[in-house]
Amino acid sequence: xxxxxxxxxxxxxxxxxxxxxxxxxxxxxxxxxxxxxxxxxxxxxxxxxxxxxxxxxxxxxxxxxxxxxxxxxxxxxxxxxxxxxxxxxxxxxxxxxxxxxxxxxxxxxxxxxxxxxxxxxxxxxxxxxxxxxxxxxxxxxxxxxxxxxxxxxxxxxxxxxxxxxxxxxxxxxxxxxxxxxxxxxxxxxxxxxxxxxxxxxx
Amino acid sequence: xxxxxxxxxxxxxxxxxxxxxxxxxxxxxxxxxxxxxxxxxxxxxxxxxxxxxxxxxxxxxxxxxxxxxxxxxxxxxxxxxxxxxxxxxxxxxxxxxxxxxxxxxxxxxxxxxxxxxxxxxxxxxxxxxxxxxxxxxxxxxxxxxxxxxxxxxxxxxxxxxxxxxxxxxxxxxxxxxxxxxxxxxxxxxxxxxxxxxxxxxx
Numbered sequence: 001x002x003x004x005x006x007x008x009x010x011x012x013x014x015x016x017x018x019x020x021x022x023x024x025x026x027x028x029x030x031x032x033x034x035x036x037x038x039x040x041x042x043x044x045x046x047x048x049x050x051x052x053x054x055x056x057x058x059x060x061x062x063x064x065x066x067x068x069x070x071x072x073x074x075x076x077x078x079x080x081x082x083x084x085x086x087x088x089x090x091x092x093x094x095x096x097x098x099x100x101x102x103x104x105x106x107x108x109x110x111x112x113x114x115x116x117x118x119x120x121x122x123x124x125x126x127x128x129x130x131x132x133x134x135x136x137x138x139x140x141x142x143x144x145x146x147x148x149x150x151x152x153x154x155x156x157x158x159x160x161x162x163x164x165x166x167x168x169x170x171x172x173x174x175x176x177x178x179x180x181x182x183x184x185x186x187x188x189x190x191x192x193x194x195x196x197x198x199x200x201x202x
Numbered sequence: 203x204x205x206x207x208x209x210x211x212x213x214x215x216x217x218x219x220x221x222x223x224x225x226x227x228x229x230x231x232x233x234x235x236x237x238x239x240x241x242x243x244x245x246x247x248x249x250x251x252x253x254x255x256x257x258x259x260x261x262x263x264x265x266x267x268x269x270x271x272x273x274x275x276x277x278x279x280x281x282x283x284x285x286x287x288x289x290x291x292x293x294x295x296x297x298x299x300x301x302x303x304x305x306x307x308x309x310x311x312x313x314x315x316x317x318x319x320x321x322x323x324x325x326x327x328x329x330x331x332x333x334x335x336x337x338x339x340x341x342x343x344x345x346x347x348x349x350x351x352x353x354x355x356x357x358x359x360x361x362x363x364x365x366x367x368x369x370x371x372x373x374x375x376x377x378x379x380x381x382x383x384x385x386x387x388x389x390x391x392x393x394x395x396x397x398x399x400x401x402x403x404x
Contacts, residue, residue, distance in 0.1 A: 032323035034236045110322070113375070117319045120312070120378050121234035130380050137376075159392035163369060166389065170372030173315070174339075176322050178332050187368065190361035194396070 017055050017065075019045040024066035028111040033118040038062065060125045064132060067115050071136040074108045075143055082147050093196045096147045097164070097188055104168040105175045105184075113172065140165060150199045160198040167191065219257050219267075221247040226268035230313040235320040240264065262327045266334060269317050273338040276310045277345055284349050295398045298349045299366070299390055306370040307377045307386075315374065342367060352401045362400040369393065 023045035027036035038059050042052045056062035078099055085095050103109065116133070119125040144161055145152055152158045171187075174180045225247035229238035240261050244254045258264035280301055287297050305311060318335070321327040346363055347354055354360045373389075376382045 030323070032320065034320070035323060113319060116375065116378050117315060118234065118236070121232070121237060126379055133379060156392055159389050162385070162389050163393060166372035166376060167365060167369045168372065169375050170368035170370065173318065173371050173375060174368060176318050177328055177335060183364070187361050187364050190358055191365060 013055070016045075016047055016051055018069075020047055020052060020055060020062065021066045021069040023047075024062055025070050025108065025111045028066070028114045029107045033114045036114075060122075060128060063115055063125065064128050067112060067129065067136075068132060070108045070111055071132075071139070074103055075139060078103055078143060078147070093148060093199070094192050096144070097192050097195070099147075100144065100164070100168055101171065101184065101188060104172040105181075109172045110176070113176075148195075148199060154199075157199055160195055164191070164195060215257070218247075218249055218253055220271075222249055222254060222257060222264065223268045223271040225249075226264055227272050227310065227313045230268070230316045231309045235316045238316075262324070262330060265317055265327065266330050269314060269331065269338075270334060272310045272313055273334075273341070276305055277341060280305055280345060280349070295350060295401070296394050298346070299394050299397070301349075302346065302366070302370055303373065303386065303390060306374040307383075311374045312378070315378075350397075350401060356401075359401050362397055366393070366397060 020041065023041050024036065027041050027044055030036075031040065038052060039049070041062065042049050045052075052062070056065060081099050082096070085092060115125075115129065119129045141161060144150075144165060148161065150157050150161055152161070171180070171184050175184065222243065225243050226238065229243050229246055232238075233242065240254065241251070243264065244251050247254070254264070258267060283301050284298070287294060317327075317331065321331045343363060346352075346367060350363065352359050352363055354363070373382070373386050377386065
């Protein structure tokens with residue numbers, strides 16, 4: 001292999017991986033954990049079983065890479081939306097919470113939840129997922145602090161940001177089977193006021 | 203059949219049902235949704251396949267009955283524990299939150315979460331579960347209001363109680379793969395103070 005052919009092949013490999021990861025997320029959302037078999041995922045991605053096994057030798061390897069991929073996509077989407085927010089601090093808390101609430105009730109959260117729940121009783125997957133989950137959790141916390149412009153050195157601010165993310169995690173579960181948006185909007189309206197007070201108060 | 207034999211038979215039926223429902227919850231906790239097949243559940247319960255099908259003709263029927271059963275058991279456990287609480291209002295919020303946090307990180311929550319996540323992509327189960335989930339949600343809200351001695355006619359109190367339950371739902375998810383109790387306790391210490399203010403303030 002020459003330098004000329006290596007670069008396109010690396011690109012093709014990367015494109016194949018991206019297709020497999022996207023297909024994994026889609027299949028988790030559409031069919032759930034038990035329906036998202038490696039066969040179904042390879043078909044959806046339009047990738048041969050051989051190529052799939054070359055890139056991700058086990059279902060756990062594929063699913064882990066997909067969780068990492070979707071976490072990065074989610075963070076990138078949130079950052080891109082955040083770049084379009086207005087500067088008014090009062091509005092900002094409201095807009096950030098709305099963005100995060102959309103993320104925690106959207107397909108990427110649902111796909112992640114399918115994996116977390118399955119990993120609870122799949123020891124290999126669980127062992128591999130725990131460090132990834134911790135990292136993703138820290139990054140989401142950091143992102144939220146940045147977006148809110150919160151000062152974590154002030155007492156109670158860190159706990160308020162954590163509670164916000166855990167609340168959103170719970171609202172995502174409450175939205176799994178039916179549209180919970182009406183109740184959620186009312187609840188979050190109160191939450192936004194509380195959070196504004198908690199992170200702004202001197 | 204005479205009146206003399208009918209009563210014992212009804213008791214036996216009820217005992218068989220209880221064993222099947224308990225076994226369903228245990229298998230969901232131990233093996234997850236995909237591992238908790240009707241065969242595995244019948245074995246665990248020590249009940250024949252014929253008897254199982256007589257009481258619960260489908261897996262969905264069995265799982266639904268088990269979710270109802272575990273919700274009742276959870277409410278009963280919480281009520282029993284609540285009866286032992288001291289009367290001091292400040293301590294009460296703290297004790298109630300600790301009790302609820304234990305419930306939302308315990309096996310009954312895990313079993314319910316397995317079913318909710320699976321029902322998202324199982325349309326028959328989902329259709330049957332939605333009204334049950336709504337009822338269980340209302341009952342848990344009512345129970346929490348009672349335990350806290352909260353007055354929901356006052357502005358913001360209803361939202362604070364709802365946020366408490368959604369927060370606990372999220373903390374249950376955060377505890378799925380690893381022991382999150384240290385972070386949870388710190389977060390809930392701050393939450394107890396906030397909630398006390400929200401439900402006591404005039």
